[in-house]
Amino acid sequence: MTRWQRFLRMAFAALVARPVVRLWLGVNVRHQERLPLRGPAIVAANHNSHLDICTLLSLFPLARVPDVQPAAAADYFMKGGPLTWIARDLVGIVPVIRGGVRAGPSGAGAGAGAGAVKGHGNDNGSGSGNRNGNGERRDPLEGCYEALERGGILVIFPEGTRGEPEQMQALKSGIAHLARRFPDAPVVPLYMHGLGKSMPKGSFVPLPVFVDIFVGRALSWRADAQDDKAAFMQTLTDRFASLRLKARPTRDDAHDDVDQENA
Amino acid sequence: MNAWFADGLFPAAQLPLYYAFGGVLVLLIIASVVSLALKRARPAKNYTELRQRVRTWWWIAAIFGVALCLHPKGAIILMALVSFLAFKEYLSLLTTRRTDHVVLLWAYLAIPLQYWWVWQNWYGMFIIFIPVYLFLFLPMRMVMVGDTRGFLQSAGTLHWGMMTTVFSLSHIAFLVNLPDLHGPRPLTGGMYVFYLLLLTQLNDVAQYIWGKCIGRHKVIPKVSPNKTVEGLVGGVLTTTLLAWLLAPWFTPFTTLESVLVGLLIGVAGFIGDVVMSAVKRDIGVKDASSMLPGHGGILDRLDSLTYTAPLFFHVLYFLHY
Numbered sequence: 037m038t039r040w041q042r043f044l045r046m047a048f049a050a051l052v053a054r055p056v057v058r059l060w061l062g063v064n065v066r067h068q069e070r071l072p073l074r075g076p077a078i079v080a081a082n083h084n085s086h087l088d089i090c091t092l093l094s095l096f097p098l099a100r101v102p103d104v105q106p107a108a109a110a111d112y113f114m115k116g117g118p119l120t121w122i123a124r125d126l127v128g129i130v131p132v133i134r135g136g137v138r139a140g141p142s143g144a145g146a147g148a149g150a151g152a153v154k155g156h157g158n159d160n161g162s163g164s165g166n167r168n169g170n171g172e173r174r175d176p177l178e179g180c181y182e183a184l185e186r187g188g189i190l191v192i193f194p195e196g197t198r199g200e201p202e203q204m205q206a207l208k209s210g211i212a213h214l215a216r217r218f219p220d221a222p223v224v225p226l227y228m229h230g231l232g233k234s235m236p237k238g239s240f241v242p243l244p245v246f247v248d249i250f251v252g253r254a255l256s257w258r259a260d261a262q263d264d265k266a267a268f269m270q271t272l273t274d275r276f277a278s279l280r281l282k283a284r285p286t287r288d289d290a291h292d293d294v295d296q297e298n299a
Numbered sequence: 300m301n302a303w304f305a306d307g308l309f310p311a312a313q314l315p316l317y318y319a320f321g322g323v324l325v326l327l328i329i330a331s332v333v334s335l336a337l338k339r340a341r342p343a344k345n346y347t348e349l350r351q352r353v354r355t356w357w358w359i360a361a362i363f364g365v366a367l368c369l370h371p372k373g374a375i376i377l378m379a380l381v382s383f384l385a386f387k388e389y390l391s392l393l394t395t396r397r398t399d400h401v402v403l404l405w406a407y408l409a410i411p412l413q414y415w416w417v418w419q420n421w422y423g424m425f426i427i428f429i430p431v432y433l434f435l436f437l438p439m440r441m442v443m444v445g446d447t448r449g450f451l452q453s454a455g456t457l458h459w460g461m462m463t464t465v466f467s468l469s470h471i472a473f474l475v476n477l478p479d480l481h482g483p484r485p486l487t488g489g490m491y492v493f494y495l496l497l498l499t500q501l502n503d504v505a506q507y508i509w510g511k512c513i514g515r516h517k518v519i520p521k522v523s524p525n526k527t528v529e530g531l532v533g534g535v536l537t538t539t540l541l542a543w544l545l546a547p548w549f550t551p552f553t554t555l556e557s558v559l560v561g562l563l564i565g566v567a568g569f570i571g572d573v574v575m576s577a578v579k580r581d582i583g584v585k586d587a588s589s590m591l592p593g594h595g596g597i598l599d600r601l602d603s604l605t606y607t608a609p610l611f612f613h614v615l616y617f618l619h620y
Contacts, residue, residue, distance in 0.1 A: 062387065064589060201397060230391060239400050244383070244407060246391040246588055 041125060042102040048126040049101040053090040061087075061234060062246045065095065066282070070251040073100055076184040076221045077254075080211055080272065082280075083193035084201050084232030087242055089127055091228060091249070092191055105183050106191035107132050130179040130190065132210075177213060184218050194272070201232025204280060207273055212265045215257035222254035225272060227279035250279040308369055312479060313487045315548050320364040323497070327357055352593030359591075359600075363496065371475040371489040372418070378472040379414035384597050385464035386410065388590070392582050393460075396453055398446035405440055406457060409433050413469050420476045429466040434458055464598075467605040470612040471495065477620060480551050491615060494549040498561070499607045502538040502568040509533025523576040526569075535565030551619045560614060564607050571606030575599070 057063055072079065073096070081088060089106050096104050110131035113123040123129045175181075183190050192214070194207040215223055230247040252275045261268035309317075330353045338346045366373035386407070395403065409429065416425040438454045474495065475488035510530025518528045542561025546552045552560060575598060579587060587596025594600050 062384075062590075233391075233395055236397050236400065241404060243400060243403050244387045244390075246387060246590075 045102045045128050046098050049093045053093045057091050057094040060244050065249045067251040075187040075189045077189050078223045079191045080194050081226040083195050083198050085235045087231045087235045104189045105130050107180050130183050133176045198237050201236050212268045219257040224254045225252040225275040229283035250282050252279050313489050316489050323360050348593050355591045355593050367489045374475045374492050375417050375472040382465045382468050388588050388596050388598050389460040398444050402440045417472045463605040467609050470608040490549040495611045498564045499568050499603050502565050505537040506530045506534030523573050538565040567606040567610050568603035571603040575602030
């Protein structure tokens with residue numbers, strides 16, 4: 037990353053992300069001290085809005101901002117044009133090629149032949165569900181490995197897409213592959229409440245609402261996974277569930293939860 | 300700048316206001332000393348919330364003191380910000396429909412407009428803009444989106460929020476537009492603001508302290524189990540006494556009028572408090588947020604004012620303007 041790129045990203049955080057998030061919206065962070073400030077580390081957050089990444093950037097000290105990189109779908113953000121410039125140069129996304137793209141043999145470790153189901157949205161997440169890949173396809177998480185190897189703080193939205201406001205979807209398992217590859221890197225779960233109301237899918241003007249952020253305790257592959265992907269994903273899902281309960285439960289949420297328990 | 304703020308900054312006409320904030324300073328110092336002394340005397344008990352509450356009072360008093368003393372119109376800008384924060388807090392508590400996103404943006408736009416009328420001293424517009432025009436406009440905008448599921452709930456909660464957090468509170472700002480009176484002592488709008496805010500907030504404190512000390516009989520257990528008859532009566536009497544004592548310096552009220560206004564602020568403040576409690580209970584939260592450490596949310600501090608501000612304004616307007 038050039039010095040100019042670092043400067044651009046800090047300027048974006050200072051002049052756009054912070055004013056929007058702190059003055060227009062207003063945030064209340066529980067356990068900010070649990071945020072990792074040194075990489076390699078992974079922040080796993082729920083995803084309801086394009087504002088999610090601005091909110092996350094605003095939580096870090098300015099000097100750390102260039103190291104914070106969100107993994108984001110290449111097919112959505114890298115189509116060219118101004119969106120691509122914003123995503124790459126201001127926000128600093130790590131493009132993840134969903135479904136995998138044919139490329140030369142990359143010798144990607146961890147045997148991660150990517151998109152087993154080409155053409156589908158790769159149901160099993162940005163991760164590489166198929167371990168028997170033939171190596172001809174580029175591992176979609178390649179960019180993420182590089183970012184972590186550089187000592188970056190990688191932001192992952194394990195739900196994959198933004199979904200319905202204030203509701204969580206099933207987590208996709210790509211994050212488990214990252215954790216297995218970096219078994220000591222802390223994976224910090226983080227739950228944000230209110231951003232889906234502020235700027236849901238399809239709207240582009242943020243509505244002022246207060247945002248509650250709950251940072252959970254870190255887990256890691258070595259400490260929590262017992263070398264089992266399912267166990268790791270279950271632990272992560274449980275952490276998110278308990279963070280979500282701490283978020284101010286509205287009555288509808290409460291009813292939903294009761295309904296799900298009865299189902 | 301000078302065209303906007305006629306009479307310059309720190310106008311001499313509101314001299315009593317400067318002494319009044321001096322008095323508030325003394326009160327706050329006493330409160331800080333007492334909370335510190337309590338902590339020293341009984342280290343076993345936890346006084347964190349009391350100390351946070353006093354510290355927040357310092358901030359509130361400092362911000363209002365600077366805004367009001369600098370220039371009466373400072374209250375208009377400050378109250379516009381307060382309304383923005385209060386409405387934002389209210390909206391954050393609600394479960395809103397996704398289809399209302401654009402409608403809610405229009406509702407936010409009404410806040411600067413309402414305070415612009417206040418700034419312009421356009422009474423006719425200020426008094427009907429939200430109850431009439433916005434009341435008619437927002438449902439129309441919702442119909443244009445076309446989502447009928449939960450329509451009435453959405454339109455109703457939205458308008459209730461606008462009325463309490465914007466319309467009611469903007470009456471505080473409009474007080475500074477009232478022309479100066481030149482009776483035995485000169486009176487300016489900033490003094491009415493001070494009188495209203497001080498009495499409403501001290502009424503809350505007095506009701507709380509009386510209730511803690513001698514409270515026995517619950518007054519409205521279904522809504523607010525901590526409120527007692529003794530707290531209510533003691534608070535109202537304390538407020539009435541203060542209203543009578545302060546009236547000659549800050550208001551044009553006669554003795555009888557000041558006693559009635561004191562009773563009004565005491566009782567209306569209580570009602571505003573329990574109405575907001577009912578709303579919070581309905582939503583399922585104890586505090587509206589944690590923006591003001593020791594107090595809860597900004598709505599928890601403004602609840603009484605949503606009732607006292609319009610009532611005080613119209614009584615004053617009716618009797619002396």
